């Protein structure tokens with residue numbers, strides 16, 4: 001049932017309201033949307049908002065959503081990006097079925113329609129240089145000037161346009177423009193370019209074409225050819241809508257889609273612009289499109305973010321008409337929500353400090369039980385090795401503790417998770433005066449973590465066995481930009497956070513984490529956060545990426561205010 005009542009969940013927004021009203025009024029028998037990426041980079045989380053909106057609406061209202069590559073600029077587009085985009089949309093949980101299209105599928109028809117515009121006196125070939133054309137376009141406050149070539153006859157225009165297609169002219173020598181209104185208050189209507197000469201091979205059409213349609217010309221007509229009912233795009237296209245409608249009104253298109261605009265996603269400490277992300281990759285500021293610091297879907301995936309967390313985030317932020325900036329904590333919140341339910345608990349020590357338990361017997365030690373998930377008994381438990389030598393987190397010890405520090409310090413007793421109470425007797429230092437080892441004692445009566453005499457400790461810390469744990473590398477990712485509102489403009493690299501990656505090379509993890517099986521599912525390192533195996537993991541040396549910390553430490557990490 002394709003009516004407004006068909007919505008099960010997901011909330012309403014002004015676009016869904018429009019779709020519901022159109023279906024109720026029987027303006028369309030079914031809703032058809034599309035996600036139209038240009039294959040000139042990897043998808044980022046801003047695209048995820050658009051994907052969830054377009055595919056989500058199709059799902060909720062029983063329609064369909066097309067994946068259409070807007071492949072009109074062969075100089076910047078690559079097969080690698082096409083493949084990555086398809087993989088990312090699937091990973092996010094959406095399926096276009098048979099509805100995979102390309103603007104290039106329509107190049108021939110778009111060309112024929114351009115000839116129709118010429119024949120109707122609504123398009124002309126302009127020989128002005130790009131600079132002259134830019135100057136003649138005018139400004140927001142001044143009207144533009146007619147091109148000296150605007151008065152060409154239909155025959156002359158047709159002949160020239162055909163020769164453009166035949167490859168007779170150099171790149172940039174001429175363009176085909178719509179003849180609309182050089183004095184229009186809307187600059188997009190000042191004789192926009194429909195075709196440019198570009199002798200570049202195209203990933204799909206090869207060397208067939210020497211001219212390529214402009215985005216504005218190709219986009220709306222592709223929508224019309226595919227029978228798109230609601231063409232949903234971001235706000236910067238609002239001023240293009242009159243042009244979108246002009247083409248539909250002046251061409252024999254098989255359907256009349258309508259364009260609706262919503263606010264693009266912006267996130268604090270993040271730049272969502274393919275141009276900037278491309279530069280970061282190209283200039284080596286990050287390790288690639290899937291660097292876990294990147295806001296790309298590939299980066300988020302490598303960081304361990306489940307696709308459901310991204311869908312939840314998109315639902316949470318909603319769809320509106322006014323631009324805004326979403327706090328990066330909202331995304332982290334969605335990630336924690338998703339992982340808290342599923343991630344198995346493990347112990348890992350990121351910055352190890354050795355502890356010798358002096359009254360614990362020498363020898364093989366013992367096995368203790370550790371639960372895999374506190375809220376899910378079905379996740380079961382595992383055995384962990386305890387022994388005379390263990391590692392704890394360096395920051396869980398302070399020689400001279402401040403008032404509220406309840407973890408280890410000389411004379412203090414704490415609980416070792418799943419094990420015993422221990423008391424610190426002495427801190428051993430090296431020649432430089434750094435603490436390199438703690439000498440502690442344990443209370444054998446506290447096995448499992450409780451004292452029979454009812455005595456309490458104020459802190460429980462995690463640990464791993466020195467003999468049994470395995471070395472690992474742990475990568476902690478902080479925001480890529482150190483400003484809440486990085487410009488993304490000229491000199492944007494000044495805003496990069498020099499501490500965006502911290503590597504802990506001497507971490508120690510439970511042996512179960514180094515089994516070589518490299519689960520794609522993140523685990524929780526108790527007290528530390530959520531972590532996932534990086535693809536660079538080997539069985540000798542697991543590498544973990546921190547997906548997200550346990551608490552909101554965001555403002556602290558970048559030195560800002562919370």
Ligand code: ATP
Nearest residue numbers: 036037038046047049050234264265272273274275
């Ligand atoms: P960028 O601005 O990052 O270069 P783009 O708009 O050039 O992105 P496209 O491949 O053209 O990239 O985008 C495909 C679709 O995704 C478009 O409909 C676009 O409006 C939408 N989109 C791009 N960025 C965002 C964003 N930050 N929030 C929501 N939708 C976005």
Ligand code: MG
Nearest residue numbers: 037038070215
């Ligand atoms: Mg775009």
